[in-house]
Amino acid sequence: MAVHVNRVALIGTGFVGSSYAFALLNQGVTEELVLIDLNKEKSEGDAMDLNHGLAFAPTRTKIWYGDYTDCKKADIVVLCAGANQKPGETRLDLVAKNLRIFKSIVESVMESGFDGIFIVATNPVDILSYAVWKYSNLPQSRIIGSGTILDTARFRYLLGEHFEVDTRNVHAYIIGEHGDTELPVWSHADIGGNPIMETSGIEKAKLDEIFVNVRDAAYHIIERKGATYYGIAMGLVRLTKAILHNESSILTVSCYLDGEYGETDLYIGVPAVVGSEGIKKVVELNLNETEKQQFASSASVLKQTMQPFF
Numbered sequence: 001m002a003v004h005v006n007r008v009a010l011i012g013t014g015f016v017g018s019s020y021a022f023a024l025l026n027q028g029v030t031e032e033l034v035l036i037d038l039n040k041e042k043s044e045g046d047a048m049d050l051n052h053g054l055a056f057a058p059t060r061t062k063i064w065y066g067d068y069t070d071c072k073k074a075d076i077v078v079l080c081a082g083a084n085q086k087p088g089e090t091r092l093d094l095v096a097k098n099l100r101i102f103k104s105i106v107e108s109v110m111e112s113g114f115d116g117i118f119i120v121a122t123n124p125v126d127i128l129s130y131a132v133w134k135y136s137n138l139p140q141s142r143i144i145g146s147g148t149i150l151d152t153a154r155f156r157y158l159l160g161e162h163f164e165v166d167t168r169n170v171h172a173y174i175i176g177e178h179g180d181t182e183l184p185v186w187s188h189a190d191i192g193g194n195p196i197m198e199t200s201g202i203e204k205a206k207l208d209e210i211f212v213n214v215r216d217a218a219y220h221i222i223e224r225k226g227a228t229y230y231g232i233a234m235g236l237v238r239l240t241k242a243i244l245h246n247e248s249s250i251l252t253v254s255c256y257l258d259g260e261y262g263e264t265d266l267y268i269g270v271p272a273v274v275g276s277e278g279i280k281k282v283v284e285l286n287l288n289e290t291e292k293q294q295f296a297s298s299a300s301v302l303k304q305t306m307q308p309f310f
């Protein structure tokens, strides 16, 4: 009887990719991990380094540096390759540069015979997720962008700090573009079942301050250390687990909208149920009027930016 062996192929072993590989190994999520990068020496070095940690890992993971043919048997291909945000550069500035890189990567992955799920982390993540769908011809449900998974984690962290509650007990979402037009869904933010807006007495100025800190977090980190990678790496591991373990977990990811939230034909961050077949269902929140308008304007910025390319 053929036994299925979980395999993750990681393309792009820079700051984000190598942090993801390290977190994946430490959490014992997959049986096989193949590393691919334009810079072969880097991914070879990473494979060696990670293998030297196997003696201390929770489970055995086979790790090697490889090439696109290794994607054939992968359950998930994780895309962290490409150029990153330079100081002062928005995520949308990266569009043209990373679209070119993604076309050749996705074509190479598909030539291998890959028939699994793509996770996209490279920015601008919503637009690149759409591009991966177009370039791969896989069903929309099998392309998942990291979307606002990290922004939501930052939001929950800051709310947890403010209310002195474990971040895991804070339920609140950031939706929209992973970028400057994203929005907080205050109308559905709760701690331990208590809606924050109705029960906490928090002032509007404080709410605004928390959200601005979430939205601008990447800029603040990039100013200090040049790139952000640990938080997103852990978010990507969370997403990988939800797929490999068929969890049906609700995560805020970039997924294809086909009428949900009044939008069609774009990838954007919303809560969705994630399992072994990818996106099982988009969760539609009953947004208030302000949130509806903010979401529509975020979607419109994405559509305008994509328009010249598709």
Ligand SMILES: NC(=O)c1ccc[n+]([C@@H]2O[C@H](COP(=O)([O-])OP(=O)(O)OC[C@H]3O[C@@H](n4cnc5c(N)ncnc54)[C@H](O)[C@@H]3O)[C@@H](O)[C@H]2O)c1
Residues within 6 Å of the ligand: 011, 012, 013, 014, 015, 016, 017, 036, 037, 038, 039, 042, 080, 081, 082, 083, 084, 085, 101, 105, 120, 121, 122, 123, 124, 125, 146, 147, 150, 178, 227, 228, 229, 232
């Ligand atoms: N989604 C999120 O929340 C989030 C958070 C942080 C960073 N990012 C994004 O992740 C991406 C990677 O960031 P980073 O800091 O790791 O950058 P990095 O420059 O450290 O790594 C990028 C890697 O991609 C490789 N690469 C470039 N072109 C390639 C190609 N054609 N084929 C294979 N590999 C190729 C490079 O050799 C490099 O190792 C950026 O787009 C960044 O904006 C996303």
